[in-house]
Amino acid sequence: MSGQFRADGSLRHLLTLEDLPRPLIERLLERAERFVRPLGARPPASRVLEGCTVANLFTEPSTRTRVSFELAAKRLGADVVNLEVQLSSRVKGESMLDTVYTLQSLHVDAMVIRDAEIGVPATVAAHVADHVSILSAGEAHVDHPTQGLLDALTVRQHKSRFDTLSIAIIGDLRHSRVARSAWHVFRALGVSDLRIVAPPALMPPAGEFEGCSRHTRLESGLPQADVVMMLRIQKERMAQVELPDADRYYASYGLTPERLALARPDAIVMHPQPMNRGVEIASAVADGPRSVIRDQVRNGVAVRMAVLAEVLAWRSAA
Ligand code: NCD
Numbered sequence: 001m002s003g004q005f006r007a008d009g010s011l012r013h014l015l016t017l018e019d020l021p022r023p024l025i026e027r028l029l030e031r032a033e034r035f036v037r038p039l040g041a042r043p044p045a046s047r048v049l050e051g052c053t054v055a056n057l058f059t060e061p062s063t064r065t066r067v068s069f070e071l072a073a074k075r076l077g078a079d080v081v082n083l084e085v086q087l088s089s090r091v092k093g094e095s096m097l098d099t100v101y102t103l104q105s106l107h108v109d110a111m112v113i114r115d116a117e118i119g120v121p122a123t124v125a126a127h128v129a130d131h132v133s134i135l136s137a138g139e140a141h142v143d144h145p146t147q148g149l150l151d152a153l154t155v156r157q158h159k160s161r162f163d164t165l166s167i168a169i170i171g172d173l174r175h176s177r178v179a180r181s182a183w184h185v186f187r188a189l190g191v192s193d194l195r196i197v198a199p200p201a202l203m204p205p206a207g208e209f210e211g212c213s214r215h216t217r218l219e220s221g222l223p224q225a226d227v228v229m230m231l232r233i234q235k236e237r238m239a240q241v242e243l244p245d246a247d248r249y250y251a252s253y254g255l256t257p258e259r260l261a262l263a264r265p266d267a268i269v270m271h272p273q274p275m276n277r278g279v280e281i282a283s284a285v286a287d288g289p290r291s292v293i294r295d296q297v298r299n300g301v302a303v304r305m306a307v308l309a310e311v312l313a314w315r316s317a318a
Contacts, residue, residue: 003125011310013125013134016143017184025188028306029153035075035302036153043301047077048309048316054078055103058114058137059085059096064273064297065137065146069112072304078312081108100124104132109312114138133311141175141234147272148181150303152189154296155227158268162186166193168221168263171231171253171280173198173209178272179231183209197221199253202233218253222262230255230271230281246279256282260290268292 004019006012011024035044054073058066066082073080083099096115103111111128113121114137121136128134138144159165167186173179173196186194194212196204203214215221222228233249260269269281269291277283286293309316 003122010314013121014145014307014311015121015125015134015136015139017145017148017181017188018143020184020188022188022190025149025152025185028149028303028310029156031309032149032153032299032302032306033156035305036157036299039298043071043075044305045075045077049073049076049078049312052078052109052312052315053107054080054110054112054308055108056080056082056112056137057085057099057103058083058112060114060116060138062114062137064300065114065144066112068297068300069135069137069146069304072301072308073110075301076305076308078109078308081106096120096124097127100128104129109133109315110135110308112137116140118142131315135307135311138177141177142180144177144181144272146300146304146307147178148185149307150296150299151178151182151229151270151272152185153299153303154270154292155186155268157295157299158292159226162189162191165191165226166195166224166264167191167227167229168195168197168215168225169212169229169231170197170218170221170255172202172233173231174202174204175234176231179204179229180208182229183212187211195221195225197253199249218255218259219262222259225263226267228255228260228263228267228269230269230275232272232274233276233279246276250279254278254280254282255285257284257288260285270296272296 004013056066056069070080110133112135118140121134121139125134169179196209196212197215271293
Protein backbone atom coordinates (compact mmCIF):
# COMPACT_ATOMS: atom_id res chain seq x y z
CA MET A 1 0.00 0.00 0.00
CA SER A 2 1.35 3.37 -0.91
CA GLY A 3 -0.53 5.33 1.78
CA GLN A 4 -1.99 7.70 -0.76
CA PHE A 5 -5.49 7.82 0.69
CA ARG A 6 -7.04 9.56 3.69
CA ALA A 7 -9.05 7.62 6.26
CA ASP A 8 -12.25 8.69 4.46
CA GLY A 9 -10.97 7.11 1.22
CA SER A 10 -10.22 10.39 -0.59
CA LEU A 11 -6.95 10.86 -2.46
CA ARG A 12 -4.41 12.76 -0.38
CA HIS A 13 -1.13 12.18 -2.22
CA LEU A 14 -0.35 11.04 -5.74
CA LEU A 15 2.86 8.99 -5.58
CA THR A 16 2.05 6.12 -7.92
CA LEU A 17 -0.79 4.90 -10.13
CA GLU A 18 -0.20 1.35 -8.94
CA ASP A 19 -3.08 1.10 -6.48
CA LEU A 20 -5.45 3.67 -7.96
CA PRO A 21 -8.87 2.12 -8.52
CA ARG A 22 -10.25 2.33 -12.03
CA PRO A 23 -13.25 4.53 -11.07
CA LEU A 24 -10.89 7.12 -9.55
CA ILE A 25 -8.68 7.09 -12.65
CA GLU A 26 -11.75 7.54 -14.84
CA ARG A 27 -13.02 10.38 -12.67
CA LEU A 28 -9.66 12.17 -12.87
CA LEU A 29 -9.61 11.75 -16.65
CA GLU A 30 -13.14 13.09 -16.97
CA ARG A 31 -12.33 16.04 -14.78
CA ALA A 32 -9.16 16.70 -16.78
CA GLU A 33 -11.09 16.53 -20.06
CA ARG A 34 -13.23 19.44 -18.89
CA PHE A 35 -10.06 21.55 -18.56
CA VAL A 36 -8.87 20.86 -22.13
CA ARG A 37 -9.29 23.70 -24.63
CA PRO A 38 -8.37 23.90 -28.31
CA LEU A 39 -5.13 25.67 -29.14
CA GLY A 40 -5.64 29.39 -29.41
CA ALA A 41 -8.64 29.37 -27.05
CA ARG A 42 -8.42 31.08 -23.68
CA PRO A 43 -7.28 28.48 -21.10
CA PRO A 44 -9.71 27.55 -18.34
CA ALA A 45 -9.57 29.69 -15.23
CA SER A 46 -11.07 28.96 -11.85
CA ARG A 47 -10.61 30.21 -8.29
CA VAL A 48 -11.28 26.89 -6.51
CA LEU A 49 -7.79 26.84 -5.03
CA GLU A 50 -7.67 30.50 -4.06
CA GLY A 51 -5.70 30.84 -0.82
CA CYS A 52 -3.85 27.54 -1.38
CA THR A 53 -0.12 27.41 -2.05
CA VAL A 54 1.63 24.85 -4.22
CA ALA A 55 5.43 24.42 -4.19
CA ASN A 56 7.38 22.82 -7.02
CA LEU A 57 10.45 21.12 -5.60
CA PHE A 58 12.50 19.74 -8.48
CA THR A 59 16.00 18.36 -8.06
CA GLU A 60 16.13 16.94 -11.61
CA PRO A 61 15.73 18.93 -14.79
CA SER A 62 12.24 19.43 -16.15
CA THR A 63 10.58 21.72 -18.64
CA ARG A 64 7.09 20.45 -19.42
CA THR A 65 6.26 18.86 -16.08
CA ARG A 66 7.35 21.81 -13.96
CA VAL A 67 5.78 24.47 -16.14
CA SER A 68 2.54 22.55 -16.48
CA PHE A 69 2.25 21.99 -12.72
CA GLU A 70 2.83 25.73 -12.25
CA LEU A 71 0.23 26.71 -14.84
CA ALA A 72 -2.23 24.14 -13.50
CA ALA A 73 -2.00 25.56 -9.98
CA LYS A 74 -2.28 29.16 -11.19
CA ARG A 75 -5.26 28.40 -13.41
CA LEU A 76 -7.06 27.12 -10.31
CA GLY A 77 -6.24 30.31 -8.42
CA ALA A 78 -3.46 28.93 -6.18
CA ASP A 79 -0.19 30.67 -5.34
CA VAL A 80 2.93 28.90 -6.60
CA VAL A 81 6.53 28.85 -5.50
CA ASN A 82 9.25 27.18 -7.54
CA LEU A 83 12.35 25.90 -5.79
CA GLU A 84 15.47 25.87 -7.89
CA VAL A 85 16.97 23.22 -5.73
CA GLN A 86 20.47 23.51 -7.16
CA LEU A 87 20.48 27.09 -5.81
CA SER A 88 18.80 26.33 -2.51
CA SER A 89 20.23 25.16 0.76
CA ARG A 90 20.17 21.47 -0.21
CA VAL A 91 23.62 22.00 -1.68
CA LYS A 92 24.68 23.47 1.64
CA GLY A 93 23.83 20.15 3.26
CA GLU A 94 20.28 20.83 4.28
CA SER A 95 18.29 17.65 3.86
CA MET A 96 15.24 17.34 1.68
CA LEU A 97 13.09 16.97 4.79
CA ASP A 98 14.36 20.24 6.25
CA THR A 99 13.42 21.98 3.02
CA VAL A 100 10.02 20.34 3.19
CA TYR A 101 9.47 21.41 6.81
CA THR A 102 10.41 24.96 5.82
CA LEU A 103 7.81 24.93 3.06
CA GLN A 104 5.25 23.48 5.44
CA SER A 105 5.90 26.31 7.89
CA LEU A 106 5.34 28.75 5.03
CA HIS A 107 1.79 27.35 4.64
CA VAL A 108 2.42 25.33 1.54
CA ASP A 109 -0.53 22.94 1.03
CA ALA A 110 0.83 20.75 -1.77
CA MET A 111 4.40 19.92 -2.76
CA VAL A 112 5.24 18.65 -6.20
CA ILE A 113 8.46 16.64 -6.03
CA ARG A 114 10.81 15.34 -8.69
CA ASP A 115 13.92 13.52 -7.55
CA ALA A 116 16.35 10.99 -8.99
CA GLU A 117 16.37 8.85 -5.84
CA ILE A 118 13.87 6.06 -5.24
CA GLY A 119 11.46 6.67 -2.37
CA VAL A 120 11.83 10.42 -1.90
CA PRO A 121 8.16 11.36 -2.52
CA ALA A 122 6.94 8.57 -0.20
CA THR A 123 9.44 9.53 2.53
CA VAL A 124 8.32 13.14 2.38
CA ALA A 125 4.65 12.07 2.37
CA ALA A 126 5.27 10.04 5.53
CA HIS A 127 6.70 13.07 7.36
CA VAL A 128 4.57 16.07 6.41
CA ALA A 129 1.68 17.36 8.50
CA ASP A 130 -1.72 15.82 7.88
CA HIS A 131 -3.04 18.68 5.78
CA VAL A 132 -0.14 18.63 3.27
CA SER A 133 -0.37 16.67 0.00
CA ILE A 134 2.61 15.31 -1.94
CA LEU A 135 2.47 14.84 -5.71
CA SER A 136 5.23 12.95 -7.47
CA ALA A 137 6.46 14.65 -10.63
CA GLY A 138 8.84 11.81 -11.43
CA GLU A 139 10.62 9.43 -9.04
CA ALA A 140 13.86 7.87 -10.28
CA HIS A 141 12.94 5.24 -12.88
CA VAL A 142 9.93 4.00 -10.94
CA ASP A 143 6.95 6.31 -11.30
CA HIS A 144 5.63 9.39 -13.03
CA PRO A 145 1.95 9.28 -12.18
CA THR A 146 0.71 12.50 -13.81
CA GLN A 147 2.50 11.49 -17.02
CA GLY A 148 0.63 8.16 -16.91
CA LEU A 149 -2.66 10.01 -16.52
CA LEU A 150 -1.94 12.46 -19.34
CA ASP A 151 -0.97 9.56 -21.58
CA ALA A 152 -4.24 7.80 -20.76
CA LEU A 153 -6.18 11.02 -21.43
CA THR A 154 -4.46 11.39 -24.80
CA VAL A 155 -5.31 7.82 -25.80
CA ARG A 156 -8.90 8.29 -24.62
CA GLN A 157 -9.31 11.34 -26.87
CA HIS A 158 -8.38 9.29 -29.94
CA LYS A 159 -9.66 5.78 -29.24
CA SER A 160 -13.19 4.95 -28.16
CA ARG A 161 -12.35 2.15 -25.70
CA PHE A 162 -9.34 0.80 -23.90
CA ASP A 163 -10.05 -2.92 -23.62
CA THR A 164 -9.64 -3.73 -27.31
CA LEU A 165 -6.47 -1.67 -27.82
CA SER A 166 -3.01 -2.91 -28.70
CA ILE A 167 -0.44 -0.60 -27.17
CA ALA A 168 3.28 -0.92 -27.90
CA ILE A 169 5.72 0.86 -25.57
CA ILE A 170 9.08 1.05 -27.31
CA GLY A 171 12.60 1.99 -26.28
CA ASP A 172 14.45 2.34 -23.01
CA LEU A 173 11.92 0.52 -20.88
CA ARG A 174 14.50 -0.38 -18.26
CA HIS A 175 15.11 3.21 -17.16
CA SER A 176 11.67 4.64 -17.84
CA ARG A 177 9.34 5.88 -15.11
CA VAL A 178 7.01 6.99 -17.90
CA ALA A 179 6.65 3.38 -19.08
CA ARG A 180 6.03 2.06 -15.56
CA SER A 181 3.25 4.57 -14.95
CA ALA A 182 1.79 3.88 -18.40
CA TRP A 183 1.77 0.17 -17.61
CA HIS A 184 -0.10 0.80 -14.33
CA VAL A 185 -2.72 3.02 -15.90
CA PHE A 186 -3.34 0.99 -19.05
CA ARG A 187 -3.61 -2.20 -17.05
CA ALA A 188 -6.08 -0.56 -14.68
CA LEU A 189 -8.13 0.63 -17.66
CA GLY A 190 -8.31 -2.91 -19.01
CA VAL A 191 -6.02 -2.76 -22.05
CA SER A 192 -5.71 -6.39 -23.12
CA ASP A 193 -2.70 -6.25 -25.47
CA LEU A 194 0.22 -4.39 -23.93
CA ARG A 195 3.60 -4.93 -25.57
CA ILE A 196 7.03 -3.76 -24.52
CA VAL A 197 9.72 -3.52 -27.17
CA ALA A 198 13.39 -2.93 -26.30
CA PRO A 199 16.88 -4.15 -27.08
CA PRO A 200 17.91 -6.81 -24.54
CA ALA A 201 20.15 -4.35 -22.63
CA LEU A 202 17.22 -1.93 -22.13
CA MET A 203 14.59 -4.53 -21.28
CA PRO A 204 13.33 -4.30 -17.68
CA PRO A 205 14.22 -7.17 -15.35
CA ALA A 206 12.04 -10.30 -15.45
CA GLY A 207 9.11 -9.98 -13.08
CA GLU A 208 8.43 -6.36 -13.98
CA PHE A 209 5.72 -5.34 -16.45
CA GLU A 210 3.62 -8.37 -15.62
CA GLY A 211 1.04 -9.15 -18.27
CA CYS A 212 2.95 -7.41 -21.10
CA SER A 213 4.37 -9.36 -24.02
CA ARG A 214 8.09 -8.75 -24.53
CA HIS A 215 9.68 -8.14 -27.92
CA THR A 216 13.30 -7.43 -28.80
CA ARG A 217 12.48 -6.47 -32.41
CA LEU A 218 10.25 -3.67 -33.64
CA GLU A 219 9.09 -5.91 -36.44
CA SER A 220 7.56 -8.23 -33.87
CA GLY A 221 6.18 -5.65 -31.40
CA LEU A 222 4.75 -3.06 -33.78
CA PRO A 223 2.38 -4.91 -36.17
CA GLN A 224 -1.24 -3.74 -35.91
CA ALA A 225 -0.60 -1.59 -32.81
CA ASP A 226 -3.25 1.09 -32.18
CA VAL A 227 -0.96 3.16 -29.98
CA VAL A 228 2.81 3.47 -30.41
CA MET A 229 4.47 4.99 -27.40
CA MET A 230 8.12 5.89 -27.93
CA LEU A 231 10.54 6.50 -25.05
CA ARG A 232 13.68 8.56 -24.78
CA ILE A 233 17.05 6.87 -24.50
CA GLN A 234 17.93 7.90 -20.92
CA LYS A 235 21.62 8.59 -21.18
CA GLU A 236 21.80 9.91 -17.62
CA ARG A 237 20.58 6.61 -16.13
CA MET A 238 22.86 4.44 -18.24
CA ALA A 239 25.70 4.01 -15.76
CA GLN A 240 25.43 0.22 -15.56
CA VAL A 241 24.36 -0.45 -19.13
CA GLU A 242 26.38 -0.52 -22.31
CA LEU A 243 24.96 2.47 -24.18
CA PRO A 244 23.85 1.50 -27.67
CA ASP A 245 25.46 3.68 -30.29
CA ALA A 246 22.87 6.22 -31.55
CA ASP A 247 23.14 5.30 -35.23
CA ARG A 248 22.89 1.60 -34.56
CA TYR A 249 19.95 2.18 -32.24
CA TYR A 250 18.13 4.21 -34.90
CA ALA A 251 18.83 1.54 -37.52
CA SER A 252 17.10 -1.14 -35.42
CA TYR A 253 14.64 0.70 -33.18
CA GLY A 254 14.09 4.18 -34.60
CA LEU A 255 10.46 4.88 -35.51
CA THR A 256 10.60 5.83 -39.19
CA PRO A 257 7.58 6.33 -41.48
CA GLU A 258 8.31 2.93 -43.07
CA ARG A 259 8.25 1.17 -39.71
CA LEU A 260 5.17 3.04 -38.57
CA ALA A 261 3.40 1.46 -41.57
CA LEU A 262 3.52 -1.85 -39.62
CA ALA A 263 1.10 -0.41 -37.05
CA ARG A 264 -2.58 0.11 -37.82
CA PRO A 265 -3.30 2.85 -40.37
CA ASP A 266 -5.05 4.90 -37.65
CA ALA A 267 -2.36 4.33 -35.02
CA ILE A 268 -1.34 7.29 -32.89
CA VAL A 269 2.29 8.04 -31.98
CA MET A 270 3.21 9.30 -28.51
CA HIS A 271 6.43 10.43 -26.84
CA PRO A 272 6.74 12.01 -23.37
CA GLN A 273 9.60 14.26 -24.54
CA PRO A 274 12.33 15.39 -24.53
CA MET A 275 12.87 13.60 -27.86
CA ASN A 276 16.14 12.48 -29.36
CA ARG A 277 15.18 13.05 -32.99
CA GLY A 278 17.04 10.69 -35.28
CA VAL A 279 17.72 8.30 -32.39
CA GLU A 280 14.38 6.88 -31.18
CA ILE A 281 12.11 8.74 -33.60
CA ALA A 282 12.34 10.31 -37.06
CA SER A 283 11.29 13.95 -37.33
CA ALA A 284 8.89 12.96 -40.13
CA VAL A 285 7.01 10.82 -37.58
CA ALA A 286 7.32 13.16 -34.60
CA ASP A 287 5.89 16.05 -36.63
CA GLY A 288 3.69 13.89 -38.86
CA PRO A 289 -0.07 13.36 -39.06
CA ARG A 290 -0.19 10.40 -36.64
CA SER A 291 1.72 12.22 -33.90
CA VAL A 292 -0.21 13.31 -30.79
CA ILE A 293 2.95 14.41 -28.98
CA ARG A 294 1.86 18.05 -28.70
CA ASP A 295 -1.57 16.98 -27.46
CA GLN A 296 0.20 15.15 -24.65
CA VAL A 297 1.81 18.40 -23.53
CA ARG A 298 -1.52 20.26 -23.65
CA ASN A 299 -3.20 17.45 -21.72
CA GLY A 300 -0.51 17.62 -19.06
CA VAL A 301 -1.83 20.91 -17.72
CA ALA A 302 -5.41 19.62 -17.68
CA VAL A 303 -4.46 16.43 -15.83
CA ARG A 304 -2.42 18.33 -13.25
CA MET A 305 -5.35 20.69 -12.68
CA ALA A 306 -7.60 17.67 -12.10
CA VAL A 307 -5.13 16.10 -9.65
CA LEU A 308 -4.55 19.32 -7.69
CA ALA A 309 -8.29 19.95 -7.49
CA GLU A 310 -8.81 16.38 -6.28
CA VAL A 311 -6.21 16.31 -3.49
CA LEU A 312 -7.04 19.85 -2.33
CA ALA A 313 -10.82 19.49 -2.66
CA TRP A 314 -11.24 19.51 1.14
CA ARG A 315 -9.44 22.89 1.19
CA SER A 316 -11.64 24.49 -1.44
CA ALA A 317 -14.76 23.23 0.32
CA ALA A 318 -13.58 24.56 3.72
C1 NCD B 1 10.11 12.33 -18.87
C2 NCD B 1 10.71 12.25 -17.50
O1 NCD B 1 11.41 13.13 -17.05
O2 NCD B 1 10.42 11.26 -16.87
N1 NCD B 1 9.81 13.56 -19.32
C3 NCD B 1 8.63 14.08 -18.91
O3 NCD B 1 8.36 14.25 -17.75
N2 NCD B 1 7.76 14.40 -19.88
C4 NCD B 1 10.68 11.43 -19.83
C5 NCD B 1 12.14 11.48 -20.07
O4 NCD B 1 12.88 12.22 -19.43
O5 NCD B 1 12.54 10.72 -20.93
